[in-house]
Amino acid sequence: MSPVKSPHGRTGRPPRTSRAEVLAAARDIIDRDGWQKLTIRRLAAEIGVGTMTVYHHIRDREDLLVQLVNDIADQAPRPDLPDEPRDRIVVAAEAIHDGLAAHPWATEIITTDGFLDRLGESALTMVETIVAGAVDCGCTPEQAVDVFRGIWYYTVGEIVVRANSDQLQAEMERTADREIFFNNLDASQQPHLAAIGDQWPALAARDTYRPTLHALVDGLLAQATPATSDG
Amino acid sequence: MSPVKSPHGRTGRPPRTSRAEVLAAARDIIDRDGWQKLTIRRLAAEIGVGTMTVYHHIRDREDLLVQLVNDIADQAPRPDLPDEPRDRIVVAAEAIHDGLAAHPWATEIITTDGFLDRLGESALTMVETIVAGAVDCGCTPEQAVDVFRGIWYYTVGEIVVRANSDQLQAEMERTADREIFFNNLDASQQPHLAAIGDQWPALAARDTYRPTLHALVDGLLAQATPATSDG
DNA sequence: TCATGTTTTCGTACATGTATTAAAAGTACC
DNA sequence: GGTACTTTTAATACATGTACGAAAACATGA
Numbered sequence: 001m002s003p004v005k006s007p008h009g010r011t012g013r014p015p016r017t018s019r020a021e022v023l024a025a026a027r028d029i030i031d032r033d034g035w036q037k038l039t040i041r042r043l044a045a046e047i048g049v050g051t052m053t054v055y056h057h058i059r060d061r062e063d064l065l066v067q068l069v070n071d072i073a074d075q076a077p078r079p080d081l082p083d084e085p086r087d088r089i090v091v092a093a094e095a096i097h098d099g100l101a102a103h104p105w106a107t108e109i110i111t112t113d114g115f116l117d118r119l120g121e122s123a124l125t126m127v128e129t130i131v132a133g134a135v136d137c138g139c140t141p142e143q144a145v146d147v148f149r150g151i152w153y154y155t156v157g158e159i160v161v162r163a164n165s166d167q168l169q170a171e172m173e174r175t176a177d178r179e180i181f182f183n184n185l186d187a188s189q190q191p192h193l194a195a196i197g198d199q200w201p202a203l204a205a206r207d208t209y210r211p212t213l214h215a216l217v218d219g220l221l222a223q224a225t226p227a228t229s230d231g
Numbered sequence: 232m233s234p235v236k237s238p239h240g241r242t243g244r245p246p247r248t249s250r251a252e253v254l255a256a257a258r259d260i261i262d263r264d265g266w267q268k269l270t271i272r273r274l275a276a277e278i279g280v281g282t283m284t285v286y287h288h289i290r291d292r293e294d295l296l297v298q299l300v301n302d303i304a305d306q307a308p309r310p311d312l313p314d315e316p317r318d319r320i321v322v323a324a325e326a327i328h329d330g331l332a333a334h335p336w337a338t339e340i341i342t343t344d345g346f347l348d349r350l351g352e353s354a355l356t357m358v359e360t361i362v363a364g365a366v367d368c369g370c371t372p373e374q375a376v377d378v379f380r381g382i383w384y385y386t387v388g389e390i391v392v393r394a395n396s397d398q399l400q401a402e403m404e405r406t407a408d409r410e411i412f413f414n415n416l417d418a419s420q421q422p423h424l425a426a427i428g429d430q431w432p433a434l435a436a437r438d439t440y441r442p443t444l445h446a447l448v449d450g451l452l453a454q455a456t457p458a459t460s461d462g
Numbered sequence: 463t464c465a466t467g468t469t470t471t472c473g474t475a476c477a478t479g480t481a482t483t484a485a486a487a488g489t490a491c492c
Numbered sequence: 493g494g495t496a497c498t499t500t501t502a503a504t505a506c507a508t509g510t511a512c513g514a515a516a517a518c519a520t521g522a
Contacts, residue, residue: 016500016501040480041478049501055479189356212377219447467520
């Protein structure tokens with residue numbers, strides 16, 4: 001016998017704060033002081049509620065970040081898709097990459113969570129685009145999933161590594177901790193690395209996501225459709 | 232005027248514990264109860280010293296994990312390298328991958344740190360092998376670095392994503408939280424994903440590191456050396 | 463022996479994420 | 493208005509990483 005059925009609206013105590021307000025405040029803090037400064041206590045203080053109140057709107061800190069990412073994904077512009085299926089794959093992958101890379105704190109989510117399970121609409125559309133493009137290139141559904149997974153792994157790795165490299169580099173510039181890189185390597189053991197030497201940081205700082213993505217996609221498609229040449 | 236020069240041995244208070252002992256105890260805890268249970272306090276208690284004593288041997292928790300990884304890398308078997316430079320690249324990449332993938336807690340290091348800066352001897356040898364292989368395939372040093380970076384990003388991403396997927400899957404099996412995957416997708420919006428549907432987890436669970444690595448390497452080498460055919 | 467310098471150890475304190483739990487603040491029905 | 497129920501709020505407690513700084517333990521030179 002449910003004594004209260006909330007026949008018209010809702011019952012119980014009305015909320016003082018909303019999920020949207022929590023997300024907005026979180027984004028404010030991140031925009032203002034960086035995502036390292038986003039703590040639950042500070043977030044609650046910003047809104048003017050008790051710390052644990054925030055936990056009524058989010059499962060935990062990581063859930064908050066997931067919701068923020070999905071928010072951003074939903075607001076990100078959908079790219080224009082070219083005609084060639086291969087190019088559609090590339091464009092969709094770049095869209096995912098750029099959307100994530102623009103927000104360094106996204107790293108924490110990608111790495112802490114399954115993430116794919118919690119993707120929102122917009123992000124799912126990009127996944128669909130990649131899988132569809134692979135199928136249009138002659139892949140079986142299984143192969144198409146593999147194509148996506150390869151792209152996903154590469155993209156995640158690029159963002160994770162580069163996010164941390166950037167952070168490390170910023171710290172080094174602050175603490176004058178430079179010149180430790182590859183200084184202890186032995187020219188007889190690692191001749192090529194020794195030859196590159198000091199140039200490594202400069203080379204590694206270049207953004208090579210796109211060309212490598214092209215290489216990966218071409219390699220995957222060539223592998224999946226070894227003898228397909230219609231026309 | 233250095234009044235104490237430690238002419239024969241060492242000076243100062245003799246250590247009760249050593250770095251090696253700390254690392255060994257840490258590995259014990261990880262092997263026994265999993266890496267999630269490795270806390271500094273517990274580690275110190277295990278050895279029988281105060282918590283902060285541990286910090287005299289490690290810079291911070293993450294530094295401890297880096298040292299553990301390098302330990303493992305140093306003990307990992309060096310793979311036999313084939314004659315073909317392309318195959319040497321693949322074998323070296325697989326060695327790095329397998330070495331890291333065998334220890335899920337390695338994820339935390341890869342993602343939290345610059346990591347490449349702190350590689351030990353053995354790991355550096357694998358980097359050298361990849362760069363050398365790329366050069367032997369006709370790449371310029373710059374291109375060789377790009378080849379390595381592409382492989383590194385892909386490898387890191389694969390390990391990061393899979394480590395967390397495994398963890399998630401284990402939790403789902405425990406909490407019977409199944410069947411949430413891709414259930415909320417719209418067949419008209421994402422036809423291919425909808426067609427795959429329930430099969431996605433099974434497809435995503437397959438280990439496809441190697442074939443995708445081959446595709447990536449082939450794609451990268453083809454891109455770097457478009458018209459190289461000596462002989 | 464004693465002062466001095468050096469290295470190691472560890473007690474204390476603080477910020478943080480989060481579980482527990484009970485109080486507060488509403489709504490609906492009588 | 494009063495009572496029962498639902499939802500929100502927040503105080504409290506605990507585990508963790510780690511900064512700070514003082515104390516301990518030793519070697520050497522006077």
